[in-house]
Amino acid sequence: MPPFRLLRFSQLDLPAWDACVAGARQPVPYAHSWWLQATAGRWDALVQTEPETGRYLSVWPLPAKWRPGGRQVYQPPFTQQLGLISGGEDAPNIGSELLRLTQRYARFYTQLNEANGVPALPGQFAFEARQTYQLDLSPAYENLRAGYCADYRRRLLRHETAVAPLAVTELPDTEPLLALFQQTKGPAAGLHPRHYARLRRLLAELHRRQLLEARAVRQPETGALLAGALFVSYRSRLIYLFAAASDEGKKAAAPLLLLDEAIRRHAGTPGLILDFEGSMLPAIARFFANFGAVPVPYAALSFTSQRPWYLQWMP
Known part of the structure; x- marks a missing residue:
């Protein structure tokens, strides 16, 4: 297998990047260049390239920025999962690359994608188990609705x-x-004007595509907005990206009507999964589970280097 290279933006x-993501086994829209440019701007990446053609075989986006103390990899807003994206049947083992990242x-x-599992981690890394909730939309709507909790029905x-x-x-x-x-x-979500600017850029890209x-x-009577929801339809995923509701709407x-209507519209679509994008918060997790959704695990990896910032790019 060709080696991975750590590349700057x-x-x-x-084009090779997006071709790899579009053809990958993992349906991860967050890894497309246009999604990352909207939410992160620039990113580093581990890239595995086919020597004869220059085709990207695997990519791992690493959104990075300079902060006091050195360069940091972070998870951009509105980007649930990244991790290793690979077009091959057998995904390469990324564990051997992790030690290099600590340097x-x-x-x-x-946050890795759900297909990555948990690689063997060097001692510097911390592992956090996270979960999203997913609902298979292949069955007919009547069968899906029968899986709602009694109160929702x-x-x-x-x-x-x-x-x-x-x-x-x-x-x-x-x-x-x-x-x-x-x-x-x-206010409770901690979003600032720059986050809404990124979201607007992302929505414009999604709308254009x-x-x-x-x-x-x-x-x-008044036409006032009680609640709204934004879904991303990408390959075998329908992603519940963003939502809000007024007190009157709740x-x-x-919110129940919005999700039920999305389930009704897409029910009976073979292989389609509704990804609720979370949640680690128990109350929200129960809301999703009450639609018959099941938890699906994925991993978050982190470390803090002990090396001085001026030595980070030394081999």
Whole structure:
């Protein structure tokens, strides 16, 4: 197998990069160059190249930035999983590359994708078990709905038999949803203007590639936004990327309606998985599990180097 090379952003062949990600066994949209450029701007990477053609066989994006103390690898916002992306049937073992990274970076934090498992870790690395929740959308909607918790089924039935049930509609402009998030979850989520700027860049890229599904529930009389959700449709994944709801929307079960409508629209699609993107928070995890979703583990790796910053790039 060709060796891995640690490359800076200026050394990357982005068309070869995207061809590798698009053809990889792991459906990881977060690793595409346009996703990373929107959320991180620039990144280092471990790259395995076919000598005869220059084709990228495997890539591992390492978003990095300079901070006091040296260069750091970090997980960009709105980017659940990265890790090793490979087009081959047998993914190369990345464990041998990890020690080299401890010599190049002062701090390191990355979330692998679910297909990576946990490589053999040098002593400097810490491992954190994380999980997302996923729901197989291959069955018919009636079968999927039967897997909801009893309370969700009752709420949906009550909503459907109401005189004027709320409707889920397309959301042509995502700005009202971002504003609603800022008013509700924003402060607690720790998001700053730069994060919303990155999200807007990402949404523009998703919209341009026709990968974005935006849905909303509005108050019938006033048209006020009660809740909204953004989904990314990519290969065999439907990703629940971003959502917000007002207090009135939560009382009206608008988040439940948004997810149920997405499940209804995509039910019966062979091989399609709804990825809820989390969560490590118990209350949110229960919300996802109540749709019949199951936990799927993935790993986060981190270390803090003890080497002085001025020695980090020494061999």
